[in-house]
Amino acid sequence: NAGVTQTPKFRVLKTGQSMTLLCAQDMNHEYMYWYRQDPGMGLRLIHYSVGEGTTAKGEVPDGYNVSRLKKQNFLLGLESAAPSQTSVYFCASSQPPRLAGGNNEQFFGPGTRLTVL
Amino acid sequence: SQQGEEDPQALSIQEGENATMNCSYKTSINNLQWYRQNSGRGLVHLILIRSNEREKHSGRLRVTLDTSKKSSSLLITASRAADTASYFCATDAGSGGYQKVTFGIGTKLQVIP
Numbered sequence A: 001n002a003g004v005t006q007t008p009k010f011r012v013l014k015t016g017q018s019m020t021l022l023c024a025q026d027m028n029h030e031y032m033y034w035y036r037q038d039p040g041m042g043l044r045l046i047h048y049s050v051g052e053g054t055t056a057k058g059e060v061p062d063g064y065n066v067s068r069l070k071k072q073n074f075l076l077g078l079e080s081a082a083p084s085q086t087s088v089y090f091c092a093s094s095q096p097p098r099l100a101g102g103n104n105e106q107f108f109g110p111g112t113r114l115t116v117l
Numbered sequence B: 001s002q003q004g005e006e007d008p009q010a011l012s013i014q015e016g017e018n019a020t021m022n023c024s025y026k027t028s029i030n031n032l033q034w035y036r037q038n039s040g041r042g043l044v045h046l047i048l049i050r051s052n053e054r055e056k057h058s059g060r061l062r063v064t065l066d067t068s069k070k071s072s073s074l075l076i077t078a079s080r081a082a083d084t085a086s087y088f089c090a091t092d093a094g095s096g097g098y099q100k101v102t103f104g105i106g107t108k109l110q111v112i113p
Helices: none
Strands: A004-007 A010-013 A019-025 A031-038 A042-051 A054-057 A065-067 A073-078 A087-094 A112-116 B005-007 B010-014 B019-024 B031-037 B043-050 B055-058 B061-066 B071-076 B085-093 B100-103 B107-112
Touching: A004 A087, A019 A031, A019 A087, A019 A112, A031 A073, A042 A065, A042 A073, A042 B100, A073 A087, B005 B085, B010 B019, B019 B107, B031 B061, B031 B071, B043 B055, B043 B061, B043 B071, B071 B085
Parallel strands: A010 A112, B010 B107
Antiparallel strands: A004 A019, A019 A073, A031 A042, A031 A087, A042 A054, A065 A073, A087 A112, B005 B019, B019 B071, B031 B043, B031 B085, B055 B061, B061 B071, B085 B100, B085 B107
């Protein structure tokens, strides 16, 4: 099993450009998440999904959109990139606690390092 | 705002020594988890302790939870250079289907060979 994979690993954008980050998981997990990690800020939740076709806002959703058309994929879009979106983006997935004996361990991808100039 | 706050933010020890990291949180929780992140990698789950548990062990890891003080500690015994990483606590709260998980800012551990 590949676990959680993210594409691309690195990307440099100019201000105003758009891009989509792809996350895929092969563990049949219901829940998927997008986080950003910035120095001194820890992980902050951007958007999450509790199932195919459903998404919800996290802590820092502004400037991002997401889609979960297939259970195994979770896409993060930046419509008009800004320098403030320079960060490392992590995708994660998990099972609902009720399906995992109360355990909501999250499985993380390797990250996408995005620089917006 | 962050639910969990780790202390210290950075820790440097010699190989073979024990490393202790602390996590404090603000509201009632269901579970508390600890994760490790090696440089340039994603987070990896280490251990979960439930709110009704006080101590849990996994190999060289020992986690304690004090719900009255809203704090947890992670002890790594007999540290190795390979333990060099950042360590994060994560708390989850809420009931029903989705339980919000909040990560702290992490403790950066350096183990010197």
